[in-house]
Amino acid sequence: MNGLTLLATGSAAGSRVVTNDDFAKTLDTSDEWIYSRTGIHERHFCKEGESCVSLAREAAKKALLRAKIAPEDIDCCIAATVSGDATSPGVACSLQKDLGLREDIPVLDVNAACSGFLYGMEVARGFLESGKQRRTLSGKTDGYALVIGCEQLSRLLDLKDRATCVLFGDGAGAAVFKSKENARYASLLGARGGEEIVVPGPGDGERKIMMDGKAVFRFAVEALPKTLKALLAQSGLTLDEVDWVVCHQANSRIIDHCVRSMKADPSKFYKNMDHFGNTSAASIPMALDEMAGKGLLKAGQTILLDGFGAGLTWGGALLQTDAQMNRFCLSEVSK
Numbered sequence: 001m002n003g004l005t006l007l008a009t010g011s012a013a014g015s016r017v018v019t020n021d022d023f024a025k026t027l028d029t030s031d032e033w034i035y036s037r038t039g040i041h042e043r044h045f046c047k048e049g050e051s052c053v054s055l056a057r058e059a060a061k062k063a064l065l066r067a068k069i070a071p072e073d074i075d076c077c078i079a080a081t082v083s084g085d086a087t088s089p090g091v092a093c094s095l096q097k098d099l100g101l102r103e104d105i106p107v108l109d110v111n112a113a114c115s116g117f118l119y120g121m122e123v124a125r126g127f128l129e130s131g132k133q134r135r136t137l138s139g140k141t142d143g144y145a146l147v148i149g150c151e152q153l154s155r156l157l158d159l160k161d162r163a164t165c166v167l168f169g170d171g172a173g174a175a176v177f178k179s180k181e182n183a184r185y186a187s188l189l190g191a192r193g194g195e196e197i198v199v200p201g202p203g204d205g206e207r208k209i210m211m212d213g214k215a216v217f218r219f220a221v222e223a224l225p226k227t228l229k230a231l232l233a234q235s236g237l238t239l240d241e242v243d244w245v246v247c248h249q250a251n252s253r254i255i256d257h258c259v260r261s262m263k264a265d266p267s268k269f270y271k272n273m274d275h276f277g278n279t280s281a282a283s284i285p286m287a288l289d290e291m292a293g294k295g296l297l298k299a300g301q302t303i304l305l306d307g308f309g310a311g312l313t314w315g316g317a318l319l320q321t322d323a324q325m326n327r328f329c330l331s332e333v334s335k
C-alpha cells in the first residue's frame, strides 16, 4: 500500500486580530479567564473581502510554491471545512479553477469538523491509490495531493455567547503530500455521533455554533491519547521514535491532559492556539506550516497528527516528512 509523505505546507489567517481584551470590552469575560481555561490570547477573523476560499487559495499557493510542484502535477485536491463560502461550489472546486489544477482530477470538500484535515488526507490517499494505474500508463511515477483545512468560523459565531465566541478563529492550512510505496504511514478515523457541537448549515437561518464545552472536553481527553497509542501500536513505534506530535489546537489544557496520559515529553507536542485560537479543520495544517517556517520540520522526520471535533469525529495519522521537504529555501517560507 502507498502511504503519504509531507512535501510542503502553506497557511493564511484572517487579517483582523481580535484579542481577549477586545472581547472583554463587550462581554463579561477577561483575558485571565480565557487564557487560563484555553491557552488562547488572540485569534484572527476575516476582514471584509476575505473568506474561507480566499484563505484556502493563499495557503494552497504557498504550499505549491514551496513544493516546487506545478498545479498540473496535482492529482487530487481535498478541502476540509465546515464553513466554506457556499455548499456548492465547494472550496476545492473554487481552488481547481483559481489555481489552474487539471480538469481530470477529483476535487471535493469533506466535512468532519475539526478532524477534517485528517479525513481529507485519507480521502486523498485513496484517490492517489486508485489513480496509480492511470498514472503509470501515462508514464508518471509520483502522485501528488493538495489537502487544505480552511475555516471562516467567525461568521457562524454568536458574538454574545461568551462560552463559544472566544474560542474560534479564521484560517487555512495547506499541505502537498506525495504518494510513496512502503512509506511509514498509518491512519485511524472514527466518530461517536452526538450533538455536543452543532455547526449550522445553509437553511439554518440565524443559528450559530452551539456547544456543550464540558462534554466535548471529556470526549477529547479520552480520544486524543487513545488515538496516539493505537497509531503507535499499529506502526510498531514508541513515542521516543516520533519527532513531533501535532494535535488539534482547541485547548491547551486538552493537550496537557494528553501529554500526562501518555507520560510524554511536553516539548514534543506543538501548540499555537495562543495566537490563532481554534481554527477547526485548519488548525493542524496551520501548526505544521508554522513549524516548517520555524525550521522545526526537517526531511525524514516522523510526525503524529491527532484530532477530534463535532460529530463527534476523531482521527489521527502517523507519517514522515518527505526526503525532498527542505529543498525550498527558508526565505520562501516567510513569503
Ligand code: UT7
Residues within 6 Å of the ligand: 028, 029, 030, 033, 034, 037, 038, 114, 162, 163, 164, 166, 197, 211, 212, 213, 214, 216, 217, 220, 250, 251, 278, 280, 308, 309, 310
Ligand atoms: O474543536 C472542538 C471545540 N471544542 C472544544 O475543544 C471545547 C472543549 N471544552 C472547553 O474547552 C471548555 O469546556 C471551555 C473552555 C469551553 C469552558 O471551560 P469550563 O471550565 O468547562 O467552563 P464551564 O463551561 O463549566 O463554565 C464555567 C463558568 C460558567 O459560569 P457559572 O455557570 O459557573 O456561573 C460559565 O458561564 O464560566 C462561565 N464562562 C465564562 N466566564 C468568563 C463561560 N465562558 C466564559 C468566558 N468568560 N468566556
